[in-house]
Amino acid sequence: MNGFQISCKNLNLGYDNHVVAKNINFEVNAGDYLCIVGENGSGKSTLVKTLLSLNKPVSGEIIFGDVKRNEIGYLPQQTIIQKDFPASVREIIISGCQKPFKPFYTKNDYKRCEENIERLNITSFVKKSYRDLSGGQQQRVLLARALCATEKMLLLDEPVAGLDPIVTEEMYNIIEKLNREGITIIMISHDIKSALKYANKILHVGPNVFFGSKDEYLKLGHGNLVFSNK
C-alpha cells in the first residue's frame, strides 16, 4: 500500500491549447497533506479541474495509482447558486454517496451519511436548511458530502475562503484531524502561513514550479519569496 495515489508528469495545463501553467510534476502518497500555493491566475484552479477530469491537460499525464479517478472527494469553492439553494443538510451530505447507474440510496448510504454528520459535528444544525447556515457550517456540510464520496483523498479548493479567523482555525483543525485518520489531503490555498503549518508537501504553481517537502520549500526560501511579494 506504499505506492503513490496520484502522480503527475510534465503536466501543462490550460484551456483550448492556451497554456496557463507549465511543467508540473508531483506525486501524492497515502496520508500526505499537500498544499498547492501560487499567485492568483497561476493555474491552481485549473489544476484542480484537471485532477478531477473536468478539464483535459494540454499535455503530460496524470497517473492514478492507489486511488481511482472517482475516489477523490472534492470540496469546491461555493457558487452563488448554492448560497440560497433550498435543500436540507442531509439531502446535500447524502448526495456524495451517489454512483452512476444507481437511482436510489441504500441503507448503507444513509448510515454513512449519519456517520459523517457525527464525525464533523454537524448534529446541532442538521435539521436546518442549507441556505440558513453560516459560511463555516456550509463548508462543514460540503466536507461531509465529500467524505461520503471517498475515504481516501480529499481535494479542497480554498476551504477557508471568506471565513472569519476563528472558523478558519476550526476548519483547519477538522482537516488536520481527517488527515491524521489517514485521509490524503490536497488543498489549494492562498494562506501560505497555514499551508506551512499543516502540510508536509508543497506544490508552488507559477513561473517557477516547485514541488517538495515543506522543509525543502523553506530552505529554498520560496516561502519568503511569496511573503515579500505580498
Added chain:
Amino acid sequence: MNIEFLETLNLYMNLPFVQNAIIVAILISLCSSLLGVTLVLKRFSFIGDGLSHVAFGAMAIAMALNFVDKMFLLLPITIISAILLLKSGRKAKMSGDAQIALVSVGALALGYLIINRFSKSANISADVCTTLFGSTSILTLTKTEVNVCIILSVVVVIVYILFYNKIFAVTFDENFAKGIGLNTEFYNLLIAIVIAVIIVLAMNLVGSLLISALIIFPAISAMQICRSFKQVTICAIIYSLVTTILGLMGAIIFDTPVGSTIVVVEIVIFIIFYILGKIKGGIVA
C-alpha cells in the same frame, strides 16, 4: 348566484371533451412543476422560454401542413432544438442568452409568417391567439393527442422519479457530481429533453407564450416557504395541481381564456406564498 355557478360547472363537467381536458390538464400541471426548481436554480429558465417559441414555430408549420395530430411534428422539432441549444450554448462564442433570444424571436416571427401565408384556416387571428395563449386548444384535442399526452406524462414522471437524486446532485453542484463520476452531460441532456416534452405538452394547456409561467411559478412559489429540496418538489406539485384546477374552473365559470386564468391564479398564490415566506421565514424542515 352560487347555485348558478355550480350548475354551469356541472353541465360542463359532464361533457366528455371537458373531462378529457381536465385529465390532461392535471397531468400537464403535474409534469410542468417537476423540473421548475432545476430550471430556476441552474439558470436554465431562458432555455424553457426559447423552446416555447420554437414550439410555436413548429406549431405554425404543423398548421400550414394541415396536420391533424400536431404533436407528432411538434415533439421532434422541440426536442432537437433543446439538444442543439444546450450543446451550442456551451461551446459558442456568442453567449447562451443572446443565442436563445435570437432563436426564440426568430421562431416566433417565422411561425407567424407561416401561419399568415400558408394557413388554410378561415380565421387566422384566432389560430394565432390559440397557439400563443392556448385559449381553447385544451378542449379541442384529438383522441390520439389525449393518449399521447397521457403516455408522455407518465414517462416524464417515471424518468423524474428514477433520476430524482441525480437531478438533485447535478442541480446543486455540477462539478462535484462530475468529480464522483456522474455523467453530467447526459443528465443535462436528459433535463433538456424532458423540458422539451413538457413544453409540447403544456402548449395545449396554456399556449406557447405562457408555458414558462407553468414551469417557473410552482418552483419559485414553493421556494418561498420550503426549506428542503423534497419539500420544494412536493409543494410545487401541489401548487401546480391546485392552481390549474382552480384556473380551469374559473375559466369555465367566468368564461375566460384557460391559460391566462391559470396564470393569474398562479400569480395570486405566489404573492401569498411570498408574504408567508417573509413573515414566517418559511417552514422549518
